[in-house]
Amino acid sequence: MDITIDRKSGEPIYRQLVRRIQEMILSGALPEGFRLPPERRLAEALGVNRSTVLSAYRELKALGLVDSHVGRGTAVLRPPAPPPAVVGVPWRQLFRESVARSHDPILADLLAFSERKDIISFSIGLPAPELLPLETIGRFTTELLDEVGPPLLLHCPTEGHTPLREVIASWVTARGIHARTSDVLILSGSQQGLDLVARVFIDPGDVVVVEEPTYLGALPAFRVAQARIIGVPVDRDGMRTDVLASVLEHHRPKLIYTQPTYQNPSGAVMSLERRRHLLELASRWNVPILEDDTYSELNYDGDALPSLKALDEEDRVLYQSTFSKVLFPGFRVGYAIVPPVVLRQLVLAKQGADLHSNSFGQYLLERFVREGHFASHLERSRTEYRRRRDAMAAALERDRSSALEFERPLGGFYIWCRISDGIDQSALLANAAQRGVVFLPGRACFAAEPPGNFLRLNFSHPSEEAIGVGVQRLLEVIGEASVLARPRGANGPTTSPVV
Ligand SMILES: Cc1ncc(COP(=O)(O)O)c(C=O)c1O
Structure with a gap:
């Protein structure tokens, strides 16, 4: 084996040994089954300590390049297959820092849920499909x-x-x-x-x-x-x-x-x-x-x-x-x-x-x-959305024990609800999705730490029937989560919703 040691290099001698033998195995210069010299002999030939050669052989073994058995010495194994040339471009490392920071996986999940027919979505602000002219x-x-x-x-x-x-x-x-x-x-x-x-x-x-x-x-x-x-x-x-x-x-x-x-x-x-x-x-x-x-x-x-x-x-x-x-x-x-x-x-x-x-x-x-279609369509939309808003508010009011607070909005697409602070929103969303309903976790609407625990519910897109069913499911999930959550006060929530 042709090995030279550079004693002036800052690289430890055992590392030089590993690198050189590794090169020879990977290049085929040392074929499978080739027996490396016994540690003591190589140590003497190179003028190094036996423990240095021992460390190098141990590392080569850990790399899967050699195997050693008592009495049979240390033999070269079949070199491992080279790794695939390119595993993929590391895109995330290439994004601008401000872009990389703006990713919120919850929103991507919500978009995926919105396409599932078996889930009632209160999460996205869309018009009613039945109203589209x-x-x-x-x-x-x-x-x-x-x-x-x-x-x-x-x-x-x-x-x-x-x-x-x-x-x-x-x-x-x-x-x-x-x-x-x-x-x-x-x-x-x-x-x-x-x-x-x-x-x-x-x-x-x-x-x-x-x-x-x-x-x-x-x-x-x-x-x-x-x-x-x-x-x-x-x-x-x-x-x-x-x-x-x-x-x-x-x-x-x-x-x-x-x-x-x-x-x-x-x-x-x-x-x-x-x-x-x-x-x-x-x-x-x-x-x-x-x-x-x-x-x-x-x-x-x-x-x-x-x-x-x-x-x-x-x-x-x-x-x-x-x-x-x-x-x-x-x-x-x-x-x-x-x-x-x-x-x-x-x-x-x-x-x-x-x-x-x-x-x-x-x-x-x-x-x-x-x-003039826009004006008449707007009139029709107001009537329908008023009905859906009232249906959602009535459904939410039906069960006041769920520790959920809200105010009926005078317009727009959403009811903004406050729930107990101790409820974990990600877990709540996952449980709700399992029951077939999703909402927008309020924290998506804050630039910094939210001052409370909020949910946004859209009432324009789901039908009145879906609103009834969806709210009931949601209240059940919130009710269960509230039992486990840290209470905000002996009589439930007392702070007004931020509306
Ligand atoms: C307040 C507000 N601004 C802007 C938008 C974006 O709407 P557009 O579909 O017109 O881009 C929305 C959509 O939800 C919104 O609620």
């Missing part, structure tokens, strides 16, 4: 293919299909927001508004104020932009502007994100007084407000209050809404109303993201709104 859309599709032809399926301007921008400008103007066609930017869902605003306004480390709780999809948009997210609590009158005042003073945020009307998830409605206070504070500290008005048209008890944008006299509010909740989330069409200088910048960001939103969907929606 499929016939009208089918008719419009045929008409438009006939009348418009190929442009229906080709590119449209990044700002959006101009006739759709026109009808949106008239629609919002009737709701107190004075918008020209040129102020309207069509978005690929209002989710894109969050992303584009984050790209255009947020540098890493900038502070973004969100409500606590907030729309769960806003958090990844701001996190990917590496914003520092600060939560301001929401009570039944919306964002606590007294707390906001102090956050503005101490953190100088770059942006305030709010849903003043039928907030997702809490259902809260910001009072008129607080809307005015918020505008005043934003003006004093010169901070733009991103108003997400996704749910204000889904009002079930009286009219919604004027939007911040309608009250805004400084053009400080970036307003966004969507067709996803009243009509088709799959069209991915939402819109923003913003000052011209902001619109130009958002357009540049949008060109980098998707060039423009879905042309076909924009043509269809334009006709749907222009011909």
Whole structure:
């Protein structure tokens, strides 16, 4: 065996021995069955201690390269098969740090559950499938293919299909927001508004104020932009502007994100007084407000209050809404109303993201709104969703022993519930899924540690019957979990839900 030892190298001698013999075995220079020299002989030949050779042989044995038996010495084994060349690209290590941190496996699981027919899902905010005006859309599709032809399926301007921008400008103007066609930017869902605003306004480390709780999809948009997210609590009158005042003073945020009307998830409605206070504070500290008005048209008890944008006299509010909740989330069409200088910048960001939103969907929606179907569909939706909200509230009220608290929302898609603090949400979700019902764990709606234990229940998508069955199952699971949980007080929960 041709082995030389380098005594000047920092590598221990036994390691040099292992490395050299390993090389010879793997290269085939020492074939299977070859007997290595006895330890004492090799030690003498190399001028090293016998224990050094012993350690090297032991390590070679541990590596599965040799075997030794008393009386038969140490023999080379068949070299192990080489490992597969590439096991896979280590993608997770390559992601930006902010992306890697924004992964929440619970949300992926919930999307998977939403596709299972045997599970009643209260977890995702979708419209009722029975309400979708499929016939009208089918008719419009045929008409438009006939009348418009190929442009229906080709590119449209990044700002959006101009006739759709026109009808949106008239629609919002009737709701107190004075918008020209040129102020309207069509978005690929209002989710894109969050992303584009984050790209255009947020540098890493900038502070973004969100409500606590907030729309769960806003958090990844701001996190990917590496914003520092600060939560301001929401009570039944919306964002606590007294707390906001102090956050503005101490953190100088770059942006305030709010849903003043039928907030997702809490259902809260910001009072008129607080809307005015918020505008005043934003003006004093010169901070733009991103108003997400996704749910204000889904009002079930009286009219919604004027939007911040309608009250805004400084053009400080970036307003966004969507067709996803009243009509088709799959069209991915939402819109923003913003000052011209902001619109130009958002357009540049949008060109980098998707060039423009879905042309076909924009043509269809334009006709749907222009011909008055949107208004009548909205009326029908309100009636149906009011019924479903009442059905869910009644089902939840049926069993007050379950230690679950909630307030009936005046609009929107969700009932926000508080349960005993001691209940583990992941275990509860797993048990509920086994019984065939799922909900959104409230912690997904907080940027930091939640101040309590909450669940968000969607009532727009499941039928009234499914709501009854699903709530009963859920209350059973919560009841069982409450028995095991640490009690919050002798008489059960006493703190009001954050709505
Ligand atoms: C408050 C809020 N903003 C934005 C969105 C995103 O909606 P879209 O489908 O228009 O992207 C949602 C969807 O649930 C939402 O609740």
